[in-house]
Amino acid sequence: MILLPYTAVAALFVIAVIDVRTQKIPDSLNLLLLLFGVIAVFMRGGLDIFGLALGIGVIGGQWLISRGKAMGSGDVFLMIGISLLLPQLSFMILTLLVAYISAACVALFLLLTGRMKMAGRMPFAPFLVLGAATAILFGGTITTKFGT
Secondary structure, eight states: OOSHHHHHHHHHHHHHHHHHHHSOOOHHHHHHHHHHHHHHHHHHTSOOHHHHHHHHHHHHHHHHHHTTSSSOHHHHHHHHHHHHHOOSHHHHHHHHHHHHHHHHHHHHHHHHTTSSOTTOOOOSHHHHHHHHHHHHHHHHHHHHHTTO
16 A cells, blocks of 8 residues: 555656657556556545545536547546545645646746747646645645645
8 A cells, every 4th residue: 555656656757748748648557547546445445436526527527618628538537547546535626726726837937938829738637647646645744734
């Protein structure tokens, strides 16, 4: 159990790097992450259905509403794996906050410096990975400090 979070974060890092370079997430890596998530659920002895619903609802909803233009289907499957890895709702909230705030900061920087146009595309998986890694590695400490 002790190595699973670090192995999952390593897999997430590989996914982020590939998404930055290709703007695609290989199905094989998403399947590996799903496997890690299922193992984590069994080792914890349960699934936080609210965290799973929030993660899939936000990312899947964005994918559905935009018809795949704002978010790729690989991001939806990535979020399913991340949702299975996270032990509670507060970790999912932390993941989404870190992902969206960091993505907004990077997008703003790229727009202000002229490195990206308003209609430009930016891979989102690295930000989901940053949020998930933050929650997996530091979520207990962060959520305890804020009383959730």
